Amino acid sequence: MNIGRNSRQVARFARAVAGIGFAVGMLAGAVHAGEVNVGYFGNVAIKGYDTVAYFTDGKAEKGSQEFAYDWLGATWYFVNAEHRKLFATSPISYAPQYGGFCADGVSDGNGHAQVNIEPTTWQIIDGKLYLAAGAEFVSPPLSRANGDKNWPRIRAQLLAQ
Numbered sequence: 001m002n003i004g005r006n007s008r009q010v011a012r013f014a015r016a017v018a019g020i021g022f023a024v025g026m027l028a029g030a031v032h033a034g035e036v037n038v039g040y041f042g043n044v045a046i047k048g049y050d051t052v053a054y055f056t057d058g059k060a061e062k063g064s065q066e067f068a069y070d071w072l073g074a075t076w077y078f079v080n081a082e083h084r085k086l087f088a089t090s091p092i093s094y095a096p097q098y099g100g101f102c103a104d105g106v107s108d109g110n111g112h113a114q115v116n117i118e119p120t121t122w123q124i125i126d127g128k129l130y131l132a133a134g135a136e137f138v139s140p141p142l143s144r145a146n147g148d149k150n151w152p153r154i155r156a157q158l159l160a161q
Contacts, residue, residue: 036074043074044076045075046117049063050062050077051096052083054122055129063077063083064079096131097129098147100117101113101117104137104142106154107143117131118131
């Protein structure tokens with residue numbers, strides 16, 4: 001009787017260890033992208049939002065797999081072929097700053113990369129797109145000087161993982 005109970009405990013323990021391994025693997029995958037924030041699942045940049053739409057339509061719009069484009073090891077989605085073409089022609093002009101990681105996190109005193117962004121919280125400042133993790137930017141105006149200073153170090157840490 002104890003043998004059955006012990007084997008169930010061993011099985012539960014094995015499932016727990018496997019679950020922890022899966023979670024760690026998913027986190028490593030998100031951070032491993034380095035150049036571009038692809039979140040925790042898949043390889044889609046900025047949660048599938050169309051980065052061109054922020055500039056051309058003035059709003060956050062979910063893109064479609066139908067209009068996908070690969071750049072810097074990530075897949076970017078767009079709402080139409082025109083947006084995809086604009087991005088393909090000049091991705092630096094449309095890509096979010098700091099690889100699409102939370103601009104507040106990159107620019108704060110600790111300088112960290114917040115993976116779980118909220119693509120509907122955004123700002124365009126001097127023609128550059130910044131995304132945040134929360135419902136609003138924590139400390140407007142965004143400290144771009146700090147972010148620009150912190151990003152090379154944070155980027156190097158992400159690429160090293």
